[in-house]
Amino acid sequence: MTDGGQEEIGGAAPARAQRQRLVQALAENADQVTDLEQQHARFVEASKDSNADDEHDPEGATIAFEREQVTALLDRARSSRAAIEQALARVDDGRYGTCERCGGPIAPARLEARPEATTCIACAAARR
Template sequence: MNGLQQDQLALLRSMLERARAAIANDAERIGSSHDLAVEEVETSPADMATVRLLNELAQEAAGHKAAQMGVIKHALAKFDDGSYGACEECGNPIGFSRLQARPEARLCIACQTRAERR
């Protein structure tokens, strides 16, 4: 798989599985964003604004966790189809050091740099 050795692949897969489990545990522990919602009560306009802000932050956090889970599942699926470690843009191998830092990385350093400049 794109120049990665079996022990490297095992390490990276383990890192992704731990990240997936951590997100799932957080979601289970916290519950849905609806469970986190602060109920609006007839109070001052400033208090109502605070309640709305807290509810928006809870929804945003839940959305971020869902997005993270999607990225991790995508990376794990690439193990199954044999494409893990290959840049999705140019097809070149993604370096092991980059994958250690970001095991969910989809792009090599060169393509990621180009994407960030756009």
């Protein structure tokens, strides 16, 4: 029994495991952001090469469209990074895994799928 005498506060999953999962999610997110930034840079370069001002240039239109897609994905990845960082802060003050809306527990399966979730499934569904 080498528990270290550390008390786990009221959770099914120890804070250490929660933090580990979030740190991993953060690393995956960072990879994703880097990848998307590179794609974005390539599209910016490509649209310089093609005549982007010419709306009859089909290649230019495709590049512009793809660039928009990448920009949208990048925005999403960045805001999910912020959400993961907030979740890490919640682990630190023991609020992680507790629904922000009803104060009930968030199902572990939901946290596995979306480690940055701030509400239980019922509240998430009600908000929609």
